[in-house]
Amino acid sequence: MSHTLHRIKDKQPDADYVVLVMPARGINNDDVVGHYQKYIDIFKKYNPVNMGGMKIGLLLDNTPEELKVNACDDAPMVHAVFRTKEDLTGVLGEIKDKDYGFSVVVSGLLDDVRDCAEKVGLKPHSYNFSLGVYGALDKLPPRPVLEICTMCGHAMVTPGLVQKLAADIRKGKTTTEKAAEKLTRPCMCGIFNTAKAKAVLERIVESPEV
Amino acid sequence: MKIEYEKCKACGLCIPFCPVGAIGKEGDRVVIDQEECVECCLCLRNSKCPTEALYQEALQMPRSIRKAFSDPLGKHENTDLGHLGRGTEEVKTNDVTGLVHGTEYIAMAVEPGRPLVGARISDVEKIAMAIAPYVVSYDQNNPTTKLMIDQKKGLFEPSIKNEKVLSCILEFKLAAKDLNSVMKAFEEVGKEVDTVFSVGVIAATDEQGNCPAEAVIRKRGITFLETSTKVNMGLGKPLFTA
Ligand code: SF4
Ligand code: SF4
Numbered sequence: 441m442s443h444t445l446h447r448i449k450d451k452q453p454d455a456d457y458v459v460l461v462m463p464a465r466g467i468n469n470d471d472v473v474g475h476y477q478k479y480i481d482i483f484k485k486y487n488p489v490n491m492g493g494m495k496i497g498l499l500l501d502n503t504p505e506e507l508k509v510n511a512c513d514d515a516p517m518v519h520a521v522f523r524t525k526e527d528l529t530g531v532l533g534e535i536k537d538k539d540y541g542f543s544v545v546v547s548g549l550l551d552d553v554r555d556c557a558e559k560v561g562l563k564p565h566s567y568n569f570s571l572g573v574y575g576a577l578d579k580l581p582p583r584p585v586l587e588i589c590t591m592c593g594h595a596m597v598t599p600g601l602v603q604k605l606a607a608d609i610r611k612g613k614t615t616t617e618k619a620a621e622k623l624t625r626p627c628m629c630g631i632f633n634t635a636k637a638k639a640v641l642e643r644i645v646e647s648p649e650v
Numbered sequence: 651m652k653i654e655y656e657k658c659k660a661c662g663l664c665i666p667f668c669p670v671g672a673i674g675k676e677g678d679r680v681v682i683d684q685e686e687c688v689e690c691c692l693c694l695r696n697s698k699c700p701t702e703a704l705y706q707e708a709l710q711m712p713r714s715i716r717k718a719f720s721d722p723l724g725k726h727e728n729t730d731l732g733h734l735g736r737g738t739e740e741v742k743t744n745d746v747t748g749l750v751h752g753t754e755y756i757a758m759a760v761e762p763g764r765p766l767v768g769a770r771i772s773d774v775e776k777i778a779m780a781i782a783p784y785v786v787s788y789d790q791n792n793p794t795t796k797l798m799i800d801q802k803k804g805l806f807e808p809s810i811k812n813e814k815v816l817s818c819i820l821e822f823k824l825a826a827k828d829l830n831s832v833m834k835a836f837e838e839v840g841k842e843v844d845t846v847f848s849v850g851v852i853a854a855t856d857e858q859g860n861c862p863a864e865a866v867i868r869k870r871g872i873t874f875l876e877t878s879t880k881v882n883m884g885l886g887k888p889l890f891t892a
Contacts, residue, residue, distance in 0.1 A: 442759055442819075446848045447878040456878075464743035468887055494722065535885065543743040543886035550874040553881045563859050565745040565884030568759075569867055570877040571833065571849040574840035579767045586765065594722045595766050595816050596692060600666035626667075626696050628722060 443593030444519070444547035444631050446570045448586045450640075456591070456633045457528045457548040457556075459483070459535075462517035468541060475542055476511040476518045480504055482534050483520035486527040491520040492630030500624050500634065521633045525556055533560040582650045587640050592627035601626075606644045616641045651687050651694060653680065657703035664697035664704060669816060670768045688768050688816045689713070690720035712810040715771075718793065720816035744852065746886035753862050755786065756826045757852040760836075762845055763817035769845040771797070771818075772811040777847060778804030778820055780839035784828045789821040826853070829866045850880075 444458045461479045463469035476496070483491050484504040491499040492507050495515040502510065511518070522528045528546065535544055546553045550569075557564060573580070580586060581599035589597045605619035614622075620638035644650045651672075660680045665673045672686040673693060694704045709717055743749075749757065762777055763769030774794070782804040788795040799807050824832060829851070836849060853863035868874075 442850050445850050445880050462743055464746035467746050541887035543745050544883045545880050547878045547880045550879040562883050564881045566854040566882045568880035569851045573846050573848050574836045575843050575846040590765050595669045598669040604666040
């Protein structure tokens with residue numbers, strides 16, 4: 441599924457770029473585990489705020505070396521999340537140079553991603569554009585809550601949890617750091633941006649209407 | 651999902667973990683609204699229920715559809731696909747598969763229920779019927795396609811229409827020239843459904859690196875500053891070229 445698409449954005453610089461690496465099953469999926477390990481070795485050099493994948497685990501609870509050990513053939517893909525355009529440019533440049541051959545997709549604000557790709561001489565093959573959300577929009581939670589929750593495309597990070605943690609921070613029962621970590625764990629793919637969640641939580645805590 | 655009431659202390663720890671608000675207090679008990687529960691297992695997995703009162707029974711059709719589409723670890727055992735997940739590899743491996751190539755055709759992934767609302771299959775059907783005139787073909791590896799009884803008309807099996815899922819994906823190919831019309835159709839059907847749906851367009855670049863679909867989307871006022879875009883960098887081998 442398009443689990444890294446439709447991440448709701450608010451401000452620029454956005455500081456939220458997901459790189460995902462995936463074999464095409466039945467076409468180029470030789471030595472999936474070895475490949476995942478090599479891509480993790482690249483990711484770890486560029487300050488990822490999260491990394492891992494379904495059935496592999498999260499950077500929050502594993503070192504990059506442990507993630508490499510956990511890499512398995514039936515994990516559909518491996519991801520990493522970066523905070524700056526410099527890191528994204530660096531990681532793309534090294535992936536391009538190493539040329540291991542799995543498909544590489546970046547999720548982020550279009551202009552930013554294009555900029556970084558251009559800097560390292562990459563020409564996009566195709567796009568998955570988000571047209572946003574249609575329908576009964578009044579059913580959606582407030583926008584800052586959505587900014588956090590849509591970082592997990594499987595909807596595993598719930599508005600109720602964001603609102604409860606925001607209330608706990610206001611009461612002094614927890615900190616924004618701890619709350620952001622708590623929000624990271626339900627997202628099993630390792631695409632949740634813990635640092636961004638912390639920044640958005642700070643905004644939520646200050647605005648009484650959320 | 652069910653609660654074993656002999657064990658439950660009504661502490662409410664599980665309540666915030668439900669994405670669709672199906673868990674609530676009723677007097678001094680904590681209850682799960684079975685009509686609204688999408689069987690995603692989030693409460694069970696994340697709330698650390700102190701008394702292990704939450705449990706999921708083995709689900710039968712049609713209710714098993716809820717879990718298959720809502721729990722990322724729920725397999726699609728009700729269809730012959732049996733795989734994990736709600737969709738396919740789509741744009742992620744498009745450089746290798748060539749699923750969408752050239753600029754005459756594009757693909758779409760319409761996801762009723764996303765974000766965080768959930769959708770009944772009856773609403774999924776309304777959307778599928780609205781886009782039916784434009785669909786060239788549905789992705790046959792997608793589990794939502796497998797639930798359709800008439801892909802041309804966008805109809806689903808009547809016995810499953812009341813089932814609610816966290817989200818599911820209508821994945822299809824269409825002519826690029828119909829993009830503007832189908833976007834209008836989304837705006838119209840959006841007024842009729844009791845849910846939300848997120849829409850993604852998959853489009854390839856031409857030999858000069860341009861993507862004509864992007865201009866059509868921008869013309870309808872979408873700036874690509876409100877949500878993320880996914881960009882396939884063309885690094886997969888063997889690279890599929892137009
Ligand atoms: S967490 Fe467990 S004990 Fe507490 S309300 Fe939920 S089911 Fe009951
Ligand atoms: S299984 Fe999912 S939808 Fe059902 S009560 Fe638990 S969290 Fe809510």
